[in-house]
Amino acid sequence: MSANAAAIRRPVGFAAVEARFHAALQQQSMPHAWLLHGPEGIGKAMLARTLAADCLCERQHIACGACQSCLMMAAASHPDMHLVQRQWKAKKKAFQRDISIDQVRALLAKLSLSTKLEHSYRLAVIDAIDELNPQAANALLKHLEEPLPGSVLLLVCHDVNRVLPTIRSRCLLQHCAPLSAADGRHVLQGMGFAEHLLPLLLRWADGRPGLVTALQDNDAAMQAAQALDQLAQELAGCDLANMQQQLEQAIKQLPPALIARILYCAVRPQLAHATGSYESASQTLAAMMAILRWPQELRRHSLRPLPALFARLLHLRQTLRQLS
Numbered sequence: 520m521s522a523n524a525a526a527i528r529r530p531v532g533f534a535a536v537e538a539r540f541h542a543a544l545q546q547q548s549m550p551h552a553w554l555l556h557g558p559e560g561i562g563k564a565m566l567a568r569t570l571a572a573d574c575l576c577e578r579q580h581i582a583c584g585a586c587q588s589c590l591m592m593a594a595a596s597h598p599d600m601h602l603v604q605r606q607w608k609a610k611k612k613a614f615q616r617d618i619s620i621d622q623v624r625a626l627l628a629k630l631s632l633s634t635k636l637e638h639s640y641r642l643a644v645i646d647a648i649d650e651l652n653p654q655a656a657n658a659l660l661k662h663l664e665e666p667l668p669g670s671v672l673l674l675v676c677h678d679v680n681r682v683l684p685t686i687r688s689r690c691l692l693q694h695c696a697p698l699s700a701a702d703g704r705h706v707l708q709g710m711g712f713a714e715h716l717l718p719l720l721l722r723w724a725d726g727r728p729g730l731v732t733a734l735q736d737n738d739a740a741m742q743a744a745q746a747l748d749q750l751a752q753e754l755a756g757c758d759l760a761n762m763q764q765q766l767e768q769a770i771k772q773l774p775p776a777l778i779a780r781i782l783y784c785a786v787r788p789q790l791a792h793a794t795g796s797y798e799s800a801s802q803t804l805a806a807m808m809a810i811l812r813w814p815q816e817l818r819r820h821s822l823r824p825l826p827a828l829f830a831r832l833l834h835l836r837q838t839l840r841q842l843s
């Protein structure tokens with residue numbers, strides 16, 4: 520290997536998926552579309568990029584990290600690798616709500632072009648297929664019905680039940696499970712988190728280390744996360760002005776999915792140790808589920824984050840008061 524080798528960082532915890540992909544590559548029986556489905560934050564997009572690098576490597580079936588193709592992959596400049604994601608809108612300082620038909624059409628046009636490089640595949644990673652709008656999904660479906668020879672689509676998918684059945688049936692379905700505790704710990708250690716924080720972070724991440732990446736090298740975010748955890752542990756008796764302040768900080772510093780997860784982790788033990796009636800417990804459970812749905816609802820219905828979360832947490836607080 521050259522000094523530039525090993526630039527491609529491999530994901531942790533997907534040995535079985537990688538083995539299946541490499542077998543297809545070796546047997547030259549590569550499916551034209553893989554649906555890599557599993558919960559958000561486990562590393563599916565990184566897995567897809569790594570598999571693409573394996574597929575395009577000029578030397579072997581596992582990216583060598585040293586050939587021209589691997590170096591271009593590491594520099595995100597490979598002409599036969601196309602990544603499609605929601606676009607960043609600089610004016611609004613936000614990602615677009617979905618992946619557009621224009622993006623899918625542009626991808627299909629690129630896939631139809633041949634390149635000067637001597638290998639047989641053109642790769643595309645769509646991260647994530649859940650974010651295609653209906654027109655974009657239909658454009659992709661047309662491609663799947665008549666795939667271009669040599670093209671391989673790696674479709675990252677957070678919720679397989681929300682994918683059109685007609686798309687699903689034309690892909691190889693590959694389930695990707697959350698990481699084991701040992702793999703999760705390994706990933707978090709690799710991200711540079713202090714050892715004493717790992718038990719808490721592992722609980723929040725629950726096999727999905729991507730959920731806590733916002734806390735990496737960010738003291739303000741970590742403080743907001745710990746303050747939110749503390750607030751949720753004392754939710755039934757907390758001061759409302761303080762609650763609003765902590766939520767404001769959390770929303771500034773943390774992604775919605777992590778906020779929901781921190782609240783859930785702190786409140787779940789309170790439910791487990793409750794002595795109230797079955798009815799009170801089921802009300803608390805329903806209020807907790809409303810908080811877990813909050814991140815998705817924000818995206819789908821363009822809600823204002825703070826009022827939407829405050830209302831849900833206030834309701835959860837009331838149910839907890841009835842519970843104890």
Ligand SMILES: [Zn+2]
Pocket residue numbers: 575576577578579582583584585586587588589
């Ligand atoms: Zn290589």
